[in-house]
Amino acid sequence: MNIAVFSSHGGSGLQAIIDACESGHLNAKVCAVISNNSGSFALQRARNSNIAAYHFSSKTIKDADELQLAIMETLQKHDAKVIFLAGYLKKLDQMVLKAYEGHIYNIHPSLLPKYGGKGMYGIHVHTAVLAANEKETGITIHRVNSEYDSGEIIAQRKVPVHEGDTPEILAARVLKQEHIFIVETLAAILNNEHNPD
């Protein structure tokens, strides 16, 4: 099963998927990595693993339709069957959402619907969780629709908040669990345990 991974920055979630495919834990292949950030380590991780790496951004392709066509052509060229957004901060266009409806997934570092939506990404999520004095947080993998963090929830995993946590400490604890959770959930998806209705 060919998975196209979209990632904007560090790509540690992408790396977890690459490693699982290479080790055989995931019966899949990362067929392409797409980033809106030419300097992202995610693209470097792809190149390090000889995976096709693409920078697509409104900065380089000004016309929105042209940009989405370039993304669509790349997905089709690599015969992508699943799209996984692992730290991708842009919205997918209707063209891609429609073509891959039901087969696009995103990982979010909170127990959605709490601490999701526009502006809730990265350290902002963990800062908000601590500000609300939550005793636990977690991870959500969900299907992607046209709104941020609002598609059908596929799976969730709780992560404890510890006394004295800073946003950075909490972020690191959640991210470590994300890498395990991504692989487990993708394996379940590939095993048809989460077929779209």
Ligand code: GRF
């Ligand atoms: C992760 O916390 C993920 O849940 C969120 O963005 C972060 C990406 O981290 N969507 P990385 O780029 O995979 O290291």
